[in-house]
Amino acid sequence: MLIWIIFAAMTGAAVMAVLWPLGRRAPALSADTAGATALYRAQLAEIDRDLGRKLIGAVEAEAAKAEAARRLLRETASETVPAGESEPALRRRRAASAIALSCVPLLALLVYGAYGSPTLPDQPLAARMQGNPAQDFELALARIEAHLAANPTDGKGWNVLAPVYLRQGRFEDAAKAFANAVRYDGATTERLGGQAEAQILAAGGVVTAAARETLAEALKLDPANPRARFFMAIAQEQDGQVPAAIASLKALLADAPADAPWTATVRARLEGLERSSPPSDAIASLPEAERMGAIRGMVDGLAARLAEGGGSLADWSRLIRSQAVLGDRAAAQRSLSTARQRLSSDQSASSALDGLRSELGLQEASR
Template structure:
């Protein structure tokens, strides 16, 4: 009921604001008509005196006297005019008032009925926040953190907490600024230097820039086993074209990794790609005969590793393609059959192997 009372008060205020100008009569030019008549009579006397002293010419005096006389007559006419308004004017004002009194409330109710939700119950703020869930809670807390840091820019702990959040959100420039603020207002920490370097690298779309290298180098100087800094420095070597140096750095990083470290998998993948690329480059530089022998040795090594057990769809597909490329269709067909046996529980893998066999024309080849 309270909302309807508020609507009623607002509607009444709007109608009052519209009707107030219509309810007022014409305001006279002077509050006292007698004073106006006295003013104009005084002006006529002043004109006669000025003319007698020779201050104005006769023509100017006649014109001024005529103007003062007209104003005097106008005031005298307003005094004898009837105080009330004419009947047509009164009818127009009444019709306008009745129209506003009826149209404004009806129009307001119509608009609210179309765009509003009068049948929905109210929902307190606490209930809305509860339904929004943890994401809303995090957004509120994060906004408070940003407001706090804006008011307290020297809060080192706050900057060190918000910088990784910026990094995960993809706000790399903000993350770099936050890491820099944390180091500027507090004790430099190797993890902060590593975070600053990573933010600068990601802001440069994966390129380890000179400023990022400086941050990583400072992190390693303070902590020689800082994993993040060592990894990005290895990537910097790769970007510089020093593939052997990058491979050596990644091998050294993995050698010192704890057995349960969860970051070793992406590092091993990166190392495998680098080693494969390095082998490919080395093989490509060999003479034709030696190159063919080297490729054959690599394929045989892959086949031996897969025959010992395990292997993913990508590994088996690589072996099958390599055998077919070397003209060893019987071996390629056998590899396809073995792969189907090993990956028999994976329907998607079986479909991919069938498509590969069709592509390489291996279904009709007998072992």
């Protein structure tokens, strides 16, 4: 309420400073005849001196005085004497001032009521920051980035920044941040697992050779690390080793705590693999020739589906790896060439395919 009183007083003072002179009566002005009268008297004195010295006669003196009197009358008659302000004009001016004084604040209040937020309660700075956490988060992120730009060897700072980049979808930046955290503050299974995840997501979901090396280092430090085990199972799937991937996911679920939040993701991946592949026991019980035939049939089915159109980077990588594992190098090269054509608009996919080509030794496919 106090602020409204202050604003009202300031508005009234500003309006009064402008309108106060308009409400005062203008003083009446009189004609300035002093100059003409003084000149007339000087002329009369000059005429009397000339008469006393016998320079002019009495008749000429009277004629000169009459002429000076006529000049004085002409001068005073030609000057307009302004009158003071009339009472009606003064009343009109004061009425206009009063209307302006009352209408300006009223108009301001009406505009604020229509377009402002008069019912919004006041909030202290802390409450406003809580109401807009994104602004606070961006400010904190900018401070961390500025700190690391000045102190690039601060491993703990990189360890704080890397998960933030990962959640923001800045996967390449996250992979570099995790690598810097490992380099300057030591390797841990969580940091290595985060680095591998960022590498995989940056490659469009493909478990690249670099990601496999990072996962292997994480599993050396902690063989039970769930994130590393999950992505290694995906690597097996992409290699065409679907039964092994299913077995790895089942083992991961068996070792998972009851309240682990990631079990839903693992279970959904396992169910998808089981629906898309025949039972592993049925394949394993087949003779060697028939087992290889069944595996080749699955790979050929995937190749036929991708040849019809579409397919993600993960699907093409799985097909190429499977064909390479089966020893069908020519088919793997053809699939790699087709994948590069289909995914040419995706720069990250092209980079991932280049890495896969080097990993599997399929350089001839680029000729």
